[in-house]
Amino acid sequence: MAVEVLLERVSKTYNQGAAEVKALDNITLRFSGGDFKAIMGPSGSGKSTLLNVLGCLDKPTTGIVRIDGVEVQGIPPGALWQIRGTKIGFIFQNHYLIESLTALENVMLPQRYAGVKRSQAQQKASELLEQVGLGRRLHHRPSQLSGGEKARVAVARALVNDPALILADEPTGALDSKTGMVILELLHSLRSPERICLIVTHDRSVADTCDEIISMRDGRIIEA
Amino acid sequence: MDVLRNLARQKGRSLLTIGGVFVGILALTVLGAMVERINAMLSLTERFFAAQIMVMPKPRGEAMGRGVFTQEHLKKMAELEGVRAVVPRINIMLDLDDGFAFTLGLPPMIQAVDLQSGHNEWQSLKVRHGRMLTEEDEKGTVLGSDLAKRFEAQVGDTISLNGEEFEVVGILEKTLSGPDNMALINIDAGRQLMGAAGSSLATSAAVVWEPDFDPEELARVLQQQVADVLVLSPKAAQEILDQAVLVINLVIWGAAAVALVVGGLAVINTMMMSISERIREIGVKMAIGARPRTIVKEFLLESGTIGLAGGVLGLGIGSFLVRIGNQLTATRGLEIFYVSPRLIVLTLLFSVLLGVLAGIYPAYRAARLDCVEALRRE
Numbered sequence: 005m006a007v008e009v010l011l012e013r014v015s016k017t018y019n020q021g022a023a024e025v026k027a028l029d030n031i032t033l034r035f036s037g038g039d040f041k042a043i044m045g046p047s048g049s050g051k052s053t054l055l056n057v058l059g060c061l062d063k064p065t066t067g068i069v070r071i072d073g074v075e076v077q078g079i080p081p082g083a084l085w086q087i088r089g090t091k092i093g094f095i096f097q098n099h100y101l102i103e104s105l106t107a108l109e110n111v112m113l114p115q116r117y118a119g120v121k122r123s124q125a126q127q128k129a130s131e132l133l134e135q136v137g138l139g140r141r142l143h144h145r146p147s148q149l150s151g152g153e154k155a156r157v158a159v160a161r162a163l164v165n166d167p168a169l170i171l172a173d174e175p176t177g178a179l180d181s182k183t184g185m186v187i188l189e190l191l192h193s194l195r196s197p198e199r200i201c202l203i204v205t206h207d208r209s210v211a212d213t214c215d216e217i218i219s220m221r222d223g224r225i226i227e228a
Numbered sequence: 229m230d231v232l233r234n235l236a237r238q239k240g241r242s243l244l245t246i247g248g249v250f251v252g253i254l255a256l257t258v259l260g261a262m263v264e265r266i267n268a269m270l271s272l273t274e275r276f277f278a279a280q281i282m283v284m285p286k287p288r289g290e291a292m293g294r295g296v297f298t299q300e301h302l303k304k305m306a307e308l309e310g311v312r313a314v315v316p317r318i319n320i321m322l323d324l325d326d327g328f329a330f331t332l333g334l335p336p337m338i339q340a341v342d343l344q345s346g347h348n349e350w351q352s353l354k355v356r357h358g359r360m361l362t363e364e365d366e367k368g369t370v371l372g373s374d375l376a377k378r379f380e381a382q383v384g385d386t387i388s389l390n391g392e393e394f395e396v397v398g399i400l401e402k403t404l405s406g407p408d409n410m411a412l413i414n415i416d417a418g419r420q421l422m423g424a425a426g427s428s429l430a431t432s433a434a435v436v437w438e439p440d441f442d443p444e445e446l447a448r449v450l451q452q453q454v455a456d457v458l459v460l461s462p463k464a465a466q467e468i469l470d471q472a473v474l475v476i477n478l479v480i481w482g483a484a485a486v487a488l489v490v491g492g493l494a495v496i497n498t499m500m501m502s503i504s505e506r507i508r509e510i511g512v513k514m515a516i517g518a519r520p521r522t523i524v525k526e527f528l529l530e531s532g533t534i535g536l537a538g539g540v541l542g543l544g545i546g547s548f549l550v551r552i553g554n555q556l557t558a559t560r561g562l563e564i565f566y567v568s569p570r571l572i573v574l575t576l577l578f579s580v581l582l583g584v585l586a587g588i589y590p591a592y593r594a595a596r597l598d599c600v601e602a603l604r605r606e
Binding site: 061102103105109 | 230233234236237508509512513514515516517518519520522599600603
């Protein structure tokens with residue numbers, strides 16, 4: 005069965021003191037394998053909340069989220085790790101690598117959490133790092149890597165468990181334009197009919213490289 | 229490895245925390261070694277009292293004075309139903325030239341025993357050098373291990389006990405109890421030392437019962453039938469020992485517990501600090517598939533490692549200090565510490581347990597972090 009991610013009438017409401025803030029307002033979206041889409045919008049438009057809901061970091065207040073056949077609502081918060089670890093790959097804006105671990109160990113981490121044997125995880129992580137051009141930087145710590153190299157490690161870490169859904173939050177935001185383009189090319193090279201890739205970005209030039217741009221404002225989709 | 233690297237991130241803080249646990253475990257080792265020493269001493273004493281009814285003459289009232297048995301006393305005891313043997317004894321304080329010294333347990337003593345009575349609890353002790361005393365050794369003595377060290381005596385040497393010369397016929401294995409500081413001689417030699425040669429003088433007697441006879445009942449009969457004696461039954465002796473053990477253990481373990489609470493609080497504080505510094509990292513780990521249990525395990529491993537490191541250090545240095553302490557006092561026949569295998573195992577287990585227990589709350593807090601909030605944290 006083809007990979008599919010579905011959001012149906014999803015709303016997310018936060019309480020800020022006495023006030024209620026609607027971060028997502030009745031969102032319905034459907035993604036399928038091979039999608040490579042950008043999510044754009046001003047600050048506070050709900051992009052990050054959407055990404056958090058899609059990434060099972062947060063649960064919607066109402067609505068249905070289905071990722072690769074798994075309905076997220078029914079999963080208790082303490083058990084969401086499984087879907088996060090196996091079906092979703094995150095790429096964070098500031099890479100968020102674990103400073104005490106080497107590049108290789110950072111990439112191995114999701115595999116270790118998924119219960120893969122150390123030797124197998126090591127092999128897979130090495131291969132991926134080779135693939136993203138870091139074969140000679142396996143045992144370097146994040147502090148010894150450049151911004152572009154860190155971004156590539158983050159991409160490799162997101163891919164290591166072969167997730168159905170890649171969520172990239174401003175993947176080029178912390179990089180200079182040249183390095184940003186390299187990372188963008190890297191992401192494009194990972195396109196696959198078995199994978200959905202969603203990129204949250206402020207950068208129009210990044211969004212323009214994607215197949216489709218989803219624009220958000222005030223928690224709603226204004227253009228898709 | 230990851231655990232060590234995480235601890236190495238804040239070397240100073242980790243070392244200080246390990247130092248906190250170290251102090252607690254050091255206190256536990258030193259005080260525990262003292263308890264073990266006392267327990268070892270009392271366990272032999274328990275065996276000693278369990279096999280006999282102790283009978284002493286009632287004090288006569290003079291300062292520090294103790295009464296003495298007459299032949300009548302001994303005869304009357306021996307005639308009672310259920311009595312297998314009455315073993316007269318004389319306990320004499322050993323007059324040593326090196327003045328007053330603090331001792332754990334009994335002070336150095338000479339014990340004169342009637343070896344013809346057919347019962348001698350010394351027979352149950354192991355002889356390391358030479359042999360056990362026999363009734364033929366009129367001027368012979370068997371020395372406890374500490375006393376032999378104090379006299380620097382070997383089998384065949386002649387030593388002076390309270391002014392009289394005795395030949396050392398045997399030296400006992402170390403028992404960690406009263407006999408280590410005792411010299412065993414024949415009762416006649418003891419009477420001679422007391423200036424009562426040829427008399428039936430005895431300062432105490434051990435009454436041994438016939439098999440299948442209730443020693444408690446016999447103790448009651450002894451108290452009723454024999455005038456002017458104090459009777460200590462095995463059960464009464466056990467109760468006194470139990471009370472002593474309880475008080476000693478409460479005081480010493482109480483002190484150790486205070487030290488350990490301090491160590492435990494240091495671990496909790498460090499782990500809480502560590503978590504507050506690594507909130508975003510925890511969020512990232514959760515986002516890439518770490519289960520709450522994995523986060524808990526990670527922090528418990530860290531706190532357990534702190535506990536183990538503090539434990540190994542505390543036990544190592546504590547054992548070293550205890551050894552030095554024993555060496556310094558051994559020449560005076562006093563060894564107040566005993567690091568038993570049980571103490572080593574329990575101390576190490578306890579140190580890890582302390583770390584793990586102290587890490588539970590911080591680890592639980594880490595695992596309960598909201599993933600989105602954690603990722604937002606700078």
